[in-house]
Amino acid sequence: MQARNAASDRRKIIVGIVAVVVVAAAVIGGVLWTISSRNKTEGQAINPDAGTSLAADVVQKRDGVVVTVGKPGAKATVDVYADFLCPICGTFEKSNRQQIEQAINNGQLQVKYHMVPLLNQRSSPPGYSLDSANAALAAADAGKFVQFHDALFKSQPEEGGRGYDKAQLTQLGKDLGITDPKFAADVNAGTYNEQINAAFTQVSNDPALEIDFGDGQKGFGTPTVVSKGQVVKWQNGGWLEQAIAG
Amino acid sequence: MLDTIGTLARLGLAAVWLVSGAVKLADPGQTYIAVQAYDVLPHGLVGVVATALPLVEIVLGLALLAGVATRYVAGAALVLLLVLIAGIAQSWARGLSIDCGCFGGGGQVAQGQTEYPQEILRDSGFALLAVWLLMRPRTWLSVDGWLKGGRGNSAEPEHDYSGVAEGN
Numbered sequence: 001m002q003a004r005n006a007a008s009d010r011r012k013i014i015v016g017i018v019a020v021v022v023v024a025a026a027v028i029g030g031v032l033w034t035i036s037s038r039n040k041t042e043g044q045a046i047n048p049d050a051g052t053s054l055a056a057d058v059v060q061k062r063d064g065v066v067v068t069v070g071k072p073g074a075k076a077t078v079d080v081y082a083d084f085l086c087p088i089c090g091t092f093e094k095s096n097r098q099q100i101e102q103a104i105n106n107g108q109l110q111v112k113y114h115m116v117p118l119l120n121q122r123s124s125p126p127g128y129s130l131d132s133a134n135a136a137l138a139a140a141d142a143g144k145f146v147q148f149h150d151a152l153f154k155s156q157p158e159e160g161g162r163g164y165d166k167a168q169l170t171q172l173g174k175d176l177g178i179t180d181p182k183f184a185a186d187v188n189a190g191t192y193n194e195q196i197n198a199a200f201t202q203v204s205n206d207p208a209l210e211i212d213f214g215d216g217q218k219g220f221g222t223p224t225v226v227s228k229g230q231v232v233k234w235q236n237g238g239w240l241e242q243a244i245a246g
Numbered sequence: 247m248l249d250t251i252g253t254l255a256r257l258g259l260a261a262v263w264l265v266s267g268a269v270k271l272a273d274p275g276q277t278y279i280a281v282q283a284y285d286v287l288p289h290g291l292v293g294v295v296a297t298a299l300p301l302v303e304i305v306l307g308l309a310l311l312a313g314v315a316t317r318y319v320a321g322a323a324l325v326l327l328l329v330l331i332a333g334i335a336q337s338w339a340r341g342l343s344i345d346c347g348c349f350g351g352g353g354q355v356a357q358g359q360t361e362y363p364q365e366i367l368r369d370s371g372f373a374l375l376a377v378w379l380l381m382r383p384r385t386w387l388s389v390d391g392w393l394k395g396g397r398g399n400s401a402e403p404e405h406d407y408s409g410v411a412e413g414n
Binding site for chain 1 (some may be wrong): 271275276292297301314
């Protein structure tokens with residue numbers, strides 16, 4: 001009897017120790033992995049080179065929270081509403097950036113960029129959408145909106161993950177050749193935050209900008225591309241040619 | 247026979263938790279979004295829950311797989327399932343249109359594409375497995391069985407005479 005109890009106690013101790021070790025390893029390992037995975041962008045420098053090459057006479061002008069990019073006299077205009085964190089916007093940029101740039105360089109197209117903080121809560125910690133939109137407007141003031149915008153989309157952070165902080169955004173501006181101290185000041189102070197949020201509220205309630213998500217649900221989403229007063233199905237090839245044509 | 251049912255319930259539930267936890271662990275960003283979409287936790291807790299939940303699921307899964315403290319683990323699993331069902335029910339009631347994110351995915355979906363009743367039914371099914379194990383934790387091939395002195399899982403309760411003094 002006593003031998004059996006001793007064996008049974010010993011087994012319980014073994015199980016207890018193994019259980020504690022396994023759980024501790026699983027929890028510690030799991031937490032470290034999860035946090036490092038969500039914080040992938042920490043300490044990273046944003047690559048400033050996104051292959052942007054605008055012609056010298058392309059004008060980039062900020063008006064409120066909208067940045068218009070194009071050659072004076074370009075006949076066609078397209079409005080693009082996007083969020084820097086939005087993965088589908090990243091896809092849109094990847095597939096359309098070069099053709100859009102070409103159309104701008106050819107003097108055929110003006111693009112009005114509206115950066116919206118639609119997914120502001122979807123970064124961890126929240127706030128990347130707004131910070132990046134603000135920084136891009138500050139970059140517009142320094143004449144480098146497109147380069148900044150393209151760089152952010154090329155190295156787009158993951159939804160649900162960390163985004164880039166203000167220091168990284170400021171460094172990107174510096175790496176793009178922005179020397180005016182106003183840029184860093186604007187990025188850190190969130191100078192355009194209020195305007196961006198106000199514009200976003202207006203835009204998300206605008207029935208003319210609604211897109212159809214399928215199954216009857218409509219609403220504002222990103223990216224939204226508008227040409228000639230109509231929301232365009234950019235997923236179908238040929239939308240750009242149609243926009244440029246008279 | 248009842249032991250066999252219990253064993254299947256235990257291993258089935260273990261698989262559920264291990265798969266569910268592993269899928270979430272593999273994509274922490276997506277898990278964060280899934281938890282956030284329920285719109286029920288204060289902001290500061292979203293990250294904590296998104297980090298902890300997959301780990302809790304995996305630990306429960308491992309414990310069930312090994313058959314350690316089956317009754318208690320089944321109880322914990324039941325509590326977690328009830329919390330998850332409540333979470334899904336509250337988003338349904340509030341008219342949110344999200345995917346529960348139970349096996350990956352998660353976040354907003356188009357309104358016609360929510361599957362709340364299916365998700366609740368499925369989780370209730372898992373809860374029934376947990377209830378069985380809570381009431382009758384005896385199973386084959388378990389650490390619990392090994393701890394009982396390797397007698398297997400005989401149907402009768404063991405007779406333990408260790409309290410009787412020697413020589414009587």
